[in-house]
Amino acid sequence: xxxSYRLSSVEIATYAKVMSDPTRLLIIKLVSKKEYCVCQFVxxxxxxxxSISQHLKKLKSFGxxxxxxxxxxxFYSLNTASDAIGIVHAIINHISDQDERYIELINKERPxxxx
Amino acid sequence: xxxSYRLSSVEIATYAKVMSDPTRLLIIKLVSKKEYCVCQFVxxxxxxxxSISQHLKKLKSFGxxxxxxxxxxxFYSLNTASDAIGIVHAIINHISDQDERYIELINKERPxxxx
DNA sequence: TTTATATATAAGTAAATGGTTATATAAATG
DNA sequence: CATTTATATAACCATTTACTTATATATAAA
Numbered sequence: 001x002x003x004s005y006r007l008s009s010v011e012i013a014t015y016a017k018v019m020s021d022p023t024r025l026l027i028i029k030l031v032s033k034k035e036y037c038v039c040q041f042v043x044x045x046x047x048x049x050x051s052i053s054q055h056l057k058k059l060k061s062f063g064x065x066x067x068x069x070x071x072x073x074x075f076y077s078l079n080t081a082s083d084a085i086g087i088v089h090a091i092i093n094h095i096s097d098q099d100e101r102y103i104e105l106i107n108k109e110r111p112x113x114x115x
Numbered sequence: 116x117x118x119s120y121r122l123s124s125v126e127i128a129t130y131a132k133v134m135s136d137p138t139r140l141l142i143i144k145l146v147s148k149k150e151y152c153v154c155q156f157v158x159x160x161x162x163x164x165x166s167i168s169q170h171l172k173k174l175k176s177f178g179x180x181x182x183x184x185x186x187x188x189x190f191y192s193l194n195t196a197s198d199a200i201g202i203v204h205a206i207i208n209h210i211s212d213q214d215e216r217y218i219e220l221i222n223k224e225r226p227x228x229x230x
Numbered sequence: 231t232t233t234a235t236a237t238a239t240a241a242g243t244a245a246a247t248g249g250t251t252a253t254a255t256a257a258a259t260g
Numbered sequence: 261c262a263t264t265t266a267t268a269t270a271a272c273c274a275t276t277t278a279c280t281t282a283t284a285t286a287t288a289a290a
Contacts (some may be wrong), residue, residue, distance in 0.1 A: 006211040009144070013137040016206060020132035021248080029124070033238050036205050038267060051249060053268055072266050090205040091131060096121040136278080153237060167280060168238055187236050187287050 005086025005090065015084045018062045019091055026054050026102060028078070029092045031065055035077040037112050044108045064088060073112060120201025130199045133177045134206055138162065139170050141217060143193065143209045146180055150192040152227050161222045179203060190228060 007015075019025050023045060030036055030044075034092065041052045055064045056076055066079045082088070122130075133142050138160060145151055145159075156167045171191055174180040181194045197203065210217065 001208060006209055009118070009141055009210050009214045009216050010137050012210050013140045013205060014133050015130045018126050022128040022137050023248090025125055025128045025131070039265095048250075050269080052252085054248075057268080069257090071162035071270070074267065087206065087209045090209060091127060091202065093116060094121055094202045094205060095124050095127050099124045101124050136275090154235090163280075164237070165239080166282085169278075172238080184287090189237065 001086065007083060009086065011083075015062065015064075015087050016045060016091075018064065019088070021055070022101070023052075025092070025095070025101045026105060027055060027059065027076075028064060028088060029095060029102060030105065031076055032092055034090075035068070035075040037073040037075050039073070039111065040112060041076075043104045043110060046108075065073055074077060116201065117173075122198060126198075126204060130177065130179075130202050131206075133173060133179065134203070135215070137172070138167075139174055140207070142174065143171060143179060143203060144210060144217060145220065146187070146191055146193045147204075147207055149159060150183070150187040150190040152190050154188070155224065155227060156191075159220045160226060161223075194200065 019028060026045075027036075027041065030041075035099055038049065040057065041047075041056075047054060054064065056067075056083050058069055060076075063082045063085070064084060065076045065078055066078070068075050078088070080087075141160075142151075142156065145156075150230075153164065153167055153171065155169075156162075157164050160167060172182065173181075175191075176192055177181055177199070179198045179199060180191045183192070185188050188195075193203070211223060
């Protein structure tokens with residue numbers, strides 16, 4: 001592992017907490033592959049829009065995701081320039097590819113303009 | 116990475132939460148090298164004995180540490196047989212060796228019978 | 231067998247967390 | 261400009277968290 005990816009124990013604890021919510025953890029796993037807009041998350045997670053927005057706000061405030069506005073939508077993607085990119089990948093790499101919840105989410109995914 | 120170390124997203128989120136407290140994270144890093152008794156942690160962390168005991172109880176209840184009783188002391192060590200051993204190592208490997216808090220702890224370490 | 235030591239547990243509490251409903255904002259569309 | 265759509269934010273609330281103090285337990289030592 002690249003030494004530059006190592007952080008203080010307080011930072012690691014902080015990032016671990018940010019990723020310790022199952023919704024946020026799966027959002028991170030999803031955006032590590034491609035970008036998603038808020039309405040897609042709302043459909044996939046079957047959660048309220050404010051709840052999703054608040055999770056995204058937390059992920060953004062800790063620098064884990066980036067937001068880009070396009071038309072009426074805001075797209076979120078992994079911030080690969082984050083100091084935490086090392087620990088983020090380390091954690092999501094430990095999620096099984098057969099994770100039931102993740103597979104369910106992917107199956108519910110719809111193109112943006114369908115929402 | 117060994118596929119057998121992969122867990123569900125809910126499990127990973129759960130273990131991330133257990134390790135998201137700075138005290139517990141550093142306890143895990145310490146016991147990954149050698150065993151410690153409760154009174155050593157109390158001295159090193161300069162925290163109350165009940166607080167340390169409660170953190171250890173949580174780590175033990177999630178299977179991350181093992182307890183062995185010897186005389187009047189209870190020694191805690193990393194449970195290397197844990198399902199979570201992969202994610203545990205992944206996380207603590209991201210803590211810098213120069214972490215200030217960790218170095219402070221090590222400097223305060225005293226042999227058991229000195230307590 | 232009393233006393234000291236190491237640790238656990240219980241009960242209480244302030245702060246943080248993650249949801250809810252209601253409302254604000256900002257872009258697209260008629 | 262008025263309305264719809266996508267998203268954010270605010271206010272509220274129940275639950276969880278991590279500490280505190282007080283007490284229980286179990287081993288060691290006197």
